[in-house]
Amino acid sequence: MANRRVVSTQTRNNLIVDILLFTGGVLTALSGIYFVFLPVGGYQGGRNPMYGIVILFTRHTWGDIHIWAGVAIIALAALHIPLHWKWIVSMTGRAVRIALGKGKMNNSGKFNLGVNMLIGLSALISGLSGLYFLLIPGASHSSIIPDPMLLFSRTTWDLIHTWSGIVMIAAALMHHYIHWKWAFKVTRKYWGALA
């Protein structure tokens, strides 16, 4: 029987997690973009010019997409990080050595490291602020419970979530620009073997 395996198990696992992460990321980003351009729901006594506008789905459905795709990418990031743990440890060590003037890295390596640090930091802030809205009673704008004011007001949490999300989308685009050749090559190999 011919051996049909064309990519290693580790590469296959990386590819599957990356495809799911990419899909979840696109859905979260698209629904997030919906909410930056249509920030307020409801009629607002006639003061909301966007009231009643439907873009593909209702506002409620966009909210559901944002929540569930967001939860999925948090779960997938919890797999993606251990899968790349060796790289993270090695690059953190190198970054510290460079910062101390004891190591060297070429410009593309520095760019890649900078982009990944930006994704990691913005994803952490965006994920935590998203979980705040999801888990803390009264944190959501639509809640009838008074604002719990945990550390910040719900508006401040909202703006932290919005801006960290924008930084994450921009950094994720860079990340895909850097790695698209790997993704294309491995996807073609893997699907070619399955066909």
Place this chain on the structure above:
Amino acid sequence: MLKKIILWTLFAAFVGILIFGAINRTTAKIGADNGL
């Protein structure tokens, strides 16, 4: 080189749209807080 310029221009335009949207949301949320 031209490809890089085009890609960076598209990236800058897209990020510009995102920043515009985020400012839009920031203004709306702060306005709502102030009862506007």
